[in-house]
Amino acid sequence: MSLALARRASAEFAGTALLVAAVVGSGIAATRLSPDDVGLQLLENAVATALALGALILMFGPVSGAHFNPVVSAVDWWLGRRAGTGLTGRDLAAYAAAQTGGAAAGTVLAHLMFGLPAVTWSRTGRAEGHLWLAEVVATAGLVVLVFALARSGRTAAAPAAVGAWIGAAYWFTSSTSFANPAVTVGRALTDTFAGIAPASVPGFVAAQLVGGVVAVAALAVWYPHAADTADAVVLPHLTRENEAR
Template sequence: MSRDVRRRAVAEALGTAFLVCGVVGSGIAAQRLSPSDVGLQLLQNSVATGAVLVALILALQPVSASFNPVVTVVEAALGRVGASVAVALVAAQVMGGLVGAVVANLMFDLAPVSVASQERGGAGQLVGEVVATLGLVVVVFGALRSPRAETVAFAVGGYITAAYWFTSSTSFANPAVTLARTLSDTFAGIAPGSVAGFVLMQVVGGVLGFLAVRALHPPAPISLDQESS
């Protein structure tokens, strides 16, 4: 593994760990601060998640800031990263997410691992995951075409904050984060038995997002000069 790939993998692991800390930790704090108001808990959780995404993307984008296996695989499909690099980054994202969940539990004096019991599923929530992931991919790769690098951070943070509310699944939209959330039996948790359905729908959303990005932003045609060079 080259030094550049190692740097990118460290950035992805660190960023995903902090992202999961933000998701899980703010969920625990919300439960404790507003124990009788689930709507307020969701508001607190969504704002914290959107804010930490903005900060992490701004800080780590110069190295690597996908924090999401679906986004990384779409990057590979679009030719932005090689397949071997994508595998390394996805592995780093998954490991970082698991560490982030454990750290979040420890910060709030909980057991390092508590298997989540909250079942999530049903047709509506599964459709919600397709919509959430499709929208995320379109937002990420549309914002990347902006001449201002910080556009991606604010676009993604804003989208995820909103998608917590307009999708029935509260917008997991990330296989690494979904898996990590099985390790905390708290507000943000998801039971292990619900993970496969969520991840499958995230993959479907990623494929649809890839097709949408291709339709909206087709590759530049190769000129005659390029063909002859």
């Protein structure tokens, strides 16, 4: 792995770790602060996640693009592979590994900050069909959003727009919008408010991948030249030339 790719992968690891720490940590805090009000717990969890996601995009976007999501990275590679933009196959492998490892590390970090065991396997089953449909919708919407922002030259709005989508999807989807295979894996390691049982992970990940395919089809219709700006997803990141300086 080149130094430049290692730098970007480390940003994806750290960013995804902090994102999952925000998701899991705010869920733990919410159940402690509002033990008798599940609706308020969800609100607290959603607001913290949306705000943290926006801040993390600002922090890591100039380094790696702030994908924090294997589906976003996979679509970036798929659309850009012929145009010579976006991630290479090697980049995609490094990003996906960093994102998944970061998600696991984020759960451990959240647990340790709240005085819990490093890992507690979730017992929250989420295996119903309507939850899978919700994940298709949440993931497809997220992917279309970030590529639409790049194609229309509005990447400066990505922190607010992506945070807003995820925060809103907490409420309008029955799954509370995981929309991210790496985050899903990380959330299997916590038996707290944000957890998902390991047995439910494959169904969620499959639905998220379907959401990515749906997004590719939608982009082909609505933004047929999205591949031209794949380097700007989620935020414009450092070029290989700049990274070498």
